Amino acid sequence: MITAIMPEISEELKYYADQLLDGIPCEVFTCSADLSEQKILAMNRLVFFIQLDEWGNNLSLLNLLKTIESINPFIFRKCTAMLVVKSNNEWFTKSFATSLIFILNQKGCRFIGHPLLEMTKDLKNLWRWEKTSGVPRKELVYQIGRQTLHRLLNNDMVHSAKPRITVLHASSKKTSNTFQLWNMVKQNLSSVQVEEFHVENGTLIDCIGCQYQTCLYYGKQKSCFYGGDMIKEILPSMEKANALLWLCPNYNDAISANLTAVINRMTALYRAMSFYDKYVFSIIVSGNSGSDSVARQLIGALNINKGFHLSPFFCLTATAYEPGSILEVPSIEKRAANFAAHMMKEISF
Numbered sequence: 001m002i003t004a005i006m007p008e009i010s011e012e013l014k015y016y017a018d019q020l021l022d023g024i025p026c027e028v029f030t031c032s033a034d035l036s037e038q039k040i041l042a043m044n045r046l047v048f049f050i051q052l053d054e055w056g057n058n059l060s061l062l063n064l065l066k067t068i069e070s071i072n073p074f075i076f077r078k079c080t081a082m083l084v085v086k087s088n089n090e091w092f093t094k095s096f097a098t099s100l101i102f103i104l105n106q107k108g109c110r111f112i113g114h115p116l117l118e119m120t121k122d123l124k125n126l127w128r129w130e131k132t133s134g135v136p137r138k139e140l141v142y143q144i145g146r147q148t149l150h151r152l153l154n155n156d157m158v159h160s161a162k163p164r165i166t167v168l169h170a171s172s173k174k175t176s177n178t179f180q181l182w183n184m185v186k187q188n189l190s191s192v193q194v195e196e197f198h199v200e201n202g203t204l205i206d207c208i209g210c211q212y213q214t215c216l217y218y219g220k221q222k223s224c225f226y227g228g229d230m231i232k233e234i235l236p237s238m239e240k241a242n243a244l245l246w247l248c249p250n251y252n253d254a255i256s257a258n259l260t261a262v263i264n265r266m267t268a269l270y271r272a273m274s275f276y277d278k279y280v281f282s283i284i285v286s287g288n289s290g291s292d293s294v295a296r297q298l299i300g301a302l303n304i305n306k307g308f309h310l311s312p313f314f315c316l317t318a319t320a321y322e323p324g325s326i327l328e329v330p331s332i333e334k335r336a337a338n339f340a341a342h343m344m345k346e347i348s349f
Contacts, residue, residue, distance in 0.1 A: 001025045001042065002153075006049035007060035013086045013119070017049045020084075020145045024153075031060070032067045040072050045152055046081040046109070048100070056092030069107065077108030077312060082152045084145065086119040093118040093125070097304065098296040105299075105314055112155050113276040113307030117145050151276070157309060158242070158277045163347040165189075166237045167196045169247035170258035177326035178249045178285040181318060184333055185283065188340035191348065195237045199258040230265045238269060242347045243279035244308065246298060250286035253293040255301075263301050270306055279347055280308035282315040283339075285326065291317035311346045313339075 006017055007030050027039055050058050068075065081104065085093045097116045105111065118125045119141065126137040126144075135143065171179045186194065238244060248255055255263070280302045284291045295315045303310040316339040320326040 001027060002045050002047055002149075003039075003043045004028045004047050004049060005061070005064065006030055007064050008058065009049050009051040010086065013049055013051050013084070016084070016119075016141070016145070017047075019142065020149060021047070024149075029064060029068075032064060035064075035067060035071065037071055040068055040075055043068075043075055043079055045155075046079050047149065047152070048081065048083040048085075050083060050085045050096070050100075052085065052087045052092050052096060054088070056087070056096055058096075065104075074108065076104055079109045080152065080155055081109055081111055082115040082117075082148050084117045084119065088121060090120045090124060093120055094300060094304070098300045101299050101303065101310070102292060102296050105310060105312060108312045110312050111303055111310040112148075112151050113274075113303060113309050114148065114151075115310075116304050117141070117148055157279075157346075159347060159349050160242050161349050162191060162193065163242040163344075164193045164195070164237075164240055165243045165245055165343075165347075166234075166241040167194060167245045167247065168199060168234070168259060168262055169196070170199045170256045171247060171249055173198075175323040176247075176249060177318070177320040177323065178247050178283055180324070180326050181283050181285060181316070181332070181336060182245075182247050184336035185316070185340045185343075188337045189344065192344065195241070197234050197237070199234075199262055230262070231268070234262065235266070235269045238266070238278075239273065241278065243281060243343065244302075245343075246280070246282040246302075248282055248284045248294050248298070250284065250290050250294050253290040255294060255297055263306075266306060275307045276309065278308050279311050279343075280314060281311065281343055284315055284317045286317070286319050287321040288319065291315075291319070311342075313342060 002021060002024055004017060004021060004026050006028065027042065029035060050061055052058055083097055083100070085097050087093050101111055101115070123137040123141055126140050129140050130137045133140065167182070169179060173179050246259060248259065280298070282295065282298050284294045295317070299310065302308045316335065318326060318329050318332060320329055326332060
């Protein structure tokens with residue numbers, strides 16, 4: 001059964017929700033008066049219908065989620081979700097969604113790949129799909145919604161007896177706290193094949209934006225006009241992998257340029273296959289603060305845009321500035337072991 005969470009939404013979004021959920025068994029939460037312990041215990045598949053105000057927020061939604069958590073602090077650990085986010089302008093839908101996904105993910109909620117349907121003013125966010133498909137955007141918004149809902153209802157992830165993990169980093173193995181934390185995690189991984197790729201400066205050309213048809217042509221061949229290690233080694237490893245693990249030191253509250261280039265160049269493989277059955281994880285270390293900023297960037301690029309499955313608690317984060325200071329973080333070895341066990345539970349039998 002679906003649980004639809006839709007506090008303070010517009011008549012237009014309410015109509016859309018009614019049409020999308022027509023004929024599907026559904027419990028609707030619009031305010032705290034709709035809640036009961038029994039109804040919350042039944043939560044499993046969540047659909048959020050979110051109307052943003054002129055500040056890019058929906059305070060009623062956040063208050064409702066706080067109330068749900070106060071009744072059952074661990075309920076989101078059994079939930080899988082998608083979102084429909086509507087804005088009356090061309091802003092906020094993506095930024096609000098990435099923030100909400102991150103918060104709920106850290107509460108234990110998982111998200112299907114491509115979990116977000118955006119509805120900006122006049123559905124301008126769908127103009128490219130309208131152009132390439134020939135389907136009017138007012139019809140597209142229902143097509144995409146139904147497809148996303150179908151995937152939510154039929155979300156059965158693939159597990160493997162001998163899982164493979166592709167690990168990507170651009171760090172110095174000698175001085176990087178992030179890499180040291182990865183080594184702690186790796187020591188606790190068993191029965192898993194790990195392929196590590198060090199994306200060094202000058203070894204990977206970033207995407208420079210070929211024409212759509214050119215990218216599509218090469219992508220169908222799992223290739224790219226610019227070739228290189230990305231095509232020869234990294235993309236084949238990604239294709240075989242059950243999960244991708246991104247080692248991300250916090251560079252100015254963002255992913256490093258080299259790893260951003262990898263994400264940009266992944267479009268070649270994205271054109272040729274679906275990532276819905278692949279998991280994404282990350283290890284993020286900040287010198288001061290901002291690990292959540294990096295996590296949100298990964299969520300936007302890999303879960304929302306590329307369609308990777310977002311497991312609960314997808315990232316392990318820490319704060320460590322001086323080289324080697326990661327070893328001084330309280331209980332860090334235990335946290336690393338728990339993260340390794342969590343990954344194995346997600347991807348293996």
